[in-house]
Amino acid sequence: MSSSITGLYIFMLAAFLGYQLIQRVPPLLHTPLMSFTNSISGISLVASLVAAGANYSVMATILGTIAVTCATINVVGGFLITDRMLKMFRK
Amino acid sequence: MIITISYFIASTLFLFGLKDLTHPNTARRGTSLAALGMLIAVFGTLLHHEIVDYKWIIAGLVIGTVIGIPMGLKIPMTKMPERIxxxxxxxxxxxxxxxxxxxxxxxxxxxxxxxxxxxxxxxxxxxxxxxxxxxxxxxxxxxxxxxxxxxxxxxxxxxxxxxxxxxxxxxxxxxxxxxxxxxxxxxxxxxxxxxxxxxxxxxxxxxxxxxxxxxxxxxxxxxxxxxxxxxxxxxxxxxxxxxxxxxxxxxxxxxxxxxxxxGAFGSVAAAPREAATAEKATVRSGTPEEAAKIFKAAKSVIVVPGYGMAVAQAQHTVREMASILEKNGATVKYAIHPVAGRMPGHMNVLLAEADIPYDKLIDIDDINPEFPHTDISLVIGANDVVNPAAKTDTASPIYGMPILDVGSSKLVMVLKRSMNPGFAGIDNALFIGSNTMMIFGDAKQTLLKITAALAAA
Structure with missing residues (x-):
C-alpha cells in the first residue's frame, strides 16, 4: 500500500511539472511535442522486455515479444521523426 | 540497484528533454537527451534478474527497429496525423x-x-x-x-x-x-x-x-x-x-x-445545405492568371493554410510563390489556426518542411489584428476556420469558435476544389462574400499556375 502512495506522489508531481512545462511549448511545436511524448511513452518497452525475456510461459513470451516490437517501433520511429521535424524549424 | 539508478537517470533526462522542447532553438537537444535516457533505461532493464532468455528480446528489438526507422525517416510530413x-x-x-x-x-x-x-x-x-x-x-x-x-x-x-x-x-x-x-x-x-x-x-x-x-x-x-x-x-x-x-x-x-x-458533429447539417445552393450564382470566381495580376500589385499577403493544403501537398508550391511575391516587395505571413489540419501543429510542420522560417508562422490571436490592413488573404484548403458563421450565425454548429478574420482584408482569394462544404458540412458565407474571389481546382495546380504567371511577368 505504501508503495502505491509513493507512486501517487510521483504521479502527482510529474503531472504537475509536465503541465507547467507543456503549457510553455508553443503551438509551433505541438506536432513535435506529440511525437516526442509518444516516443517517451515507449518507455513501456522496459516492462515489455521483462515480459518477453522472463520465460513465464509460451504465451507470455509471444505477447511480450509483440509488445517489445511495438514499443521499439515507437521509440525508434518516434525519436527519429521528432528530430526530423525539429530540424526543419529554422528562423 | 543499477536498474533503479538507470530509471532515475532516464526520468531526469526525460524531464530536461521536455523542458528543452519549449523552444525551437533547444528542442533538438531535448530530443537527444530523451533518446539517451531511453537507451539508459533499456540497458538498465536488460540486467533485470527475471530476464533469463534474450533471444526473443533481441528479435523484438530488431524487428521494431527495422520497422521504426522507415516510420521515422520515410513517412512524408503530410502523413503525420496518420503516423501519430x-x-x-x-x-x-x-x-x-x-x-x-x-x-x-x-x-x-x-x-x-x-x-x-x-x-x-x-x-x-x-x-x-x-x-x-x-x-x-x-x-x-x-x-x-x-x-x-x-x-x-x-x-x-x-x-x-x-x-x-x-x-x-x-x-x-x-x-x-x-x-x-x-x-x-x-x-x-x-x-x-x-x-x-x-x-x-x-x-x-x-x-x-x-x-x-x-x-x-x-x-x-x-x-x-x-x-x-x-x-x-x-x-x-x-x-x-x-x-x-x-x-x-x-x-x-x-x-x-x-x-x-x-456530438457526432457534422452529421446533422445536411438540411440547411439546400438553401445555400440557390446563392451559388453570386459566387465570384477567377482564373489563376487573373489572380496573378492581382498578386503583382499586392504589398501584403497573408496565407491561410488548411487541411486542403496538406491533401494537395501544396506547401512547397506555396513557398515558391511566396518567394516571388517577396522579391516583388510584398510581405508574406502565414496565419495558423490551432485546429487547421488534422492534428495540433499540423500546418506549422508542413510549412517548416517547405523551408518557411518559423517567425512568419503566426498564431490566430497575433495575426487577426493584421487582416484589416492586408491586401490579400490567400485561403488554401481551409474552410471552417475562416467561416464567418462562427461569429454571426447563432444557429451554426460552429458558432462561437474563434476564426481567422480573413473577411476584413481587402481581398480574399480562396483556393478550393469545389463549392462542397468542408468536413463539418457547414456552408461558408465567406465564399459568396463581395470581396472574395474563388479559384476552383486542385490547390497545388492553381498555385503552380499563379507562380508561373508571376514569374513570366
Missing amino acids: ALSHSFGGLAIALVGVVEYYRHAGVMGKVQIGTIGFEVFLGAVTFTGSLMAFGKLQELLPGRPMTFPKQNIITVGSIVAAILLIFSLIVLPTSYSAFNLLLALSCVLGVLVVLPIGGADMPVVICLLNSYAGLAASASGFALNNMVLIICGALDGGSGFILALLMCKAMNRSFSNVLF
Missing part, C-alpha cells in the same frame, strides 16, 4: 499486452491496488489500440471520414464504459476471475471502436490528443502495477500532454469534450 495515430495504437497494444502477461502471471497473488491498476491499464491500453486504429483508418480514408452513427449509440457507448468499470471492480473483489478479465479485454477493444466511430474528420485533432492521453495514463497505470517509477513519470507526462493539447483544441473550436465525443 498508428504509433498511438502500437503504444496502446504494447501496454495492454504487458498488462495481460502480468495478470496471467500474478493474478493469484496480487493485492487489490495492483489488480485494479492492471485492469485500468488493460482497459485504457486496449481502447487506445483499437481507437487509434480507427482514427488511422479514418485519416487514411480506409474508412469514411464522416461521423458514423447508429441508433442508441451514446447509450451503448456509455453502457460499455460502465460495464468495463464494473468488470475492473469485480476483478478487485475476485482477482482470479479470468473470464472477467478476458471480457474486460474484449469489451475495451470494442469500446475503442465505438468511441471513434462517431467522430468526424474535423474533430480528429481532439481525438488524437485524447488517445495520446489515454496511452499515457495506461503507461502510468502499468507503472503503479509494477511499482516502476519511470513508467509512472513518463505516463504522467504523456497523459498530461495529450490532455492539455485536447483542451487547447476544444477551446479553439469553442466546444466541450462531451460535445466532441458524443
